[in-house]
Amino acid sequence: MRQDNPSPLEFFSRLRWLDGRDLLDTMEEYRRELHMQALYTFRGDGSPLYNFVLSGRAKKNWKTTDLVLAAFYRNLVWHSAHNNDCYILANDEGQAGDDLTIAKKLVEANPIIKRDVNVLVKGIKRKDGAGAIMILPAGDPTGAHGKTASFIGFDEIHGYKTHDLFEALAPDPTRQDTITWITSYDTIYNSPGVPLYDFKQAGKAGNDPRMLFSWYSGEYCTDPRFAELPSDERANPSMASWPEGPAYLAQQRRRLPSHKFRRLHLNLPGAPDGAFLDNDIVVNSTISGLRHIPYEPGHNYVAFVDMSGGSSDDAVLAIAHKEDRYRRLDLCISQDGKPPFNPRNAVRKFVRALQDYHIDEVTGDNYAGLTFKSDFELAGISYRSSDKNKTEIYEAFEPHLNGGDVELLDLPKLQEQLLTLVVRGAKIDHRPGDHDDWANAAAGAIALANEEKAYHVRKWDEVEKRQHREMADPLADF
Template identity: 35%
Template sequence: MNLLQATTDPKLFAPWFKDEATWTAWRAFLGALFGLPLSEAEADVYRACTARQSLPEAPYSEAWLVCGRRGGKSFIMALTAVYLAAFRDYRQFLSPGERATILILAADRRQARVIFRYMQALLTEVPMLARMVARETADEFDLTNRVTIEVGTSSYRAVRGRTLAAALCDEIAFWPTDDAAEPDYAILDALRPAMATIPGAVLLCASSPYARRGALYDAHRRHFGKDGAPALVWQAGTRVMNPTIPQSVVDEALERDLPSASAEYLAQFRSDVESFISREVVEAAITRGVVERPPLSKVHYFAFADPSGGASDSMTIAVAHREGDRVILDALRERKAPFSPEAVVSEFSDLLKRYHLKSVVGDRYAGEWPREAFKRHGITYEPAEKPKSALYLDLLPKLNSGEVDLLDVPALATQLITLERRTARGGRDSIDHAPGAHDDVANAVAGAIVGVGNARRPLIVSREAVLAFAGPGPGRNRDRHRYGSTL
């Protein structure tokens, strides 16, 4: 029995496909994925969503689904996983004691749980499939046919050592890209060898689109609209895949924010989002092997903090100083949530005193709380004049010109590299972290680097100039009145 037949069988998945008219596009996609005959209506949808003319004649081992939000892709991924696990026999390809794994990787644990609940319903509410479940845990099902369905988050470490019959990657556009610690390409490169020993193994990547970078965009660029391409690329807006979504919802979203809604509902890659700092620039600024520099006497330091309440975001602080035309990052601290804000303020205050600092500039967070908290430790907290987006804009030319020496801290490099530039309707740029990412460390470092770089340098006056100033001469009293206190 193929998957399309299973969706019409009342003993299997038919209860989830009662309104057949609303599932035409998904039937077309599943038919194309598994090389099944398409009806005339399904063939029209296939041509519209793939920009190809020739219909598929064989199953695809790799497919990329670029779909608008609320289109139903999470349910379809769960359905595909259950079908591949329960209706195919992999035992002839397995060694004694080995199990075939259907692995579903999501962008985060919350999304993974959504897919897991869909699979749970499909397996446990169909009696003939429920009898195949030998064991169920919080994130996997062991079936009696030596197949395991497992749901996890995107990490290439989770792939090692598995024999995969299929890998389904959800919301891959929001996985870290090639600039991050665990990039999407690295995970895909780990998945493909794990599927090599199972004939007919399937790699399915699905996501609503985001920026014009990463594995999803690369697959779209290479395979979309090209007859005979080895991978299927399917691109469709929300209402194409799910006509039950009201058009008014899409129209209102487009009116509020056209670039964002075009990606979310029309499945168009965003042209207003681009990487802000290149990997090469950040790596060139790092002094390898140095994670902190000791305080020096007769050096003027500057510190910047990014406070947090301790529940979700990290609290960070960075210390830097100027050395000629260069700005040196000396110290960096990050305390990840959960933590006691008062305890972290105490720790950060000790760090400031170690660098002979009695004040710190910081993000405008939570009103008076940071000011009062640092004051109890003898530290003056001054709110920053510029928002973090402006700090990042000021940081970029300093990095590009090679004026900055950074510390060898992986979180710092990752956060700087994954910052994004977005262009608003009025043409104004804003800089921020990518969806689901963080920039607490990058914010503190940008504040410290820009702050010390813009600080007024101390006035150095020779002994002769002071003696000349103190001696007799016209205008002496006037100049002494103007500059005497400074000298």
């Protein structure tokens, strides 16, 4: 099978883009690699290695174009014992029209394609009858059910709530060369059971050898070349191709509600129903580009820790201080590496950070009994059990956030967790399958910063009372 098929890049090298440029001159290296991995990587028997592709990027990063190009490759170039039918299911009529427009313009720009196909109302059909590219809105996959296809593409599935359409258009199990390709920015409904959420979790788990997971977002990136870049660049790997460059994102930030900007241009999930915190307020309280604030003499710093057993949740330390009317988050860090991890190594890392900020006490809950209390205290850091539960911490944090008194660090995981907190009955918590360790630590530190002056007064009173007792009775503690 491999020997009979020219590679995608061989095919693309013969094509032109809509403006007359050589197509490959418009394709960044990461896009070329995606096509080669997805369409031209093989198993030992010559069949394609991947039969499922999940490709996520922010808006204006060529997602739809790559989907259409992949369909053209599978329709016109791929040699198969079966037909070369390809389906692209768009999110709605408008998206289907946009996808179809790109496909038709590619035909017009490339005589080598035009000579072999007829342009239809809803697609492109090979003149030899060997297959067609049909582009339909997701609610109208008429005629696609039960048919065998070489390629099944889904363009923008961020609004899907169920797997029904994927089940209806499941690939023919008798065909080894069928590929399903999904491209989208992140979901509005970021919870278990929602297709894009479930697909992302499978991609992150990495336990499906026939799934290719390509994801670029402000919070998570599968490409090591972009993973350490600022969130704008991480979510927009094609930014260099934009005429306005970064200025376009600055413009969109001014014009769009922050929750829409996050989803469209940072490829981050939308806020869930029942969200506890206001999306715009969280985003506006975040100091763009600021990852931490170093220690400065003269501030009274406080620290809150959300420990973990190391199997699934992060262990997170947050440090904050109050300055004038502001509660500032100075540091928010987790253990080194992803779960699973040794939580005692996290304690050692946190102790070093506490010492850097001249802090000799940390507050946390009673997770794992006195285990972590003992670990901190053996390192010279006293551990105080919080007098508030998680819900009370969030309730203490919210008024200061809404009042514009809180300044947060620009940490995507923290922002995502704050924005996905929900009210569940009388409790404030994360949704099933999500986490709130970063949010809990940060909110806990901010709440402590608000209480910091009063707390230090109480602590001084206790010391003074003890000194008076000792003066009255030197043996009182013996």
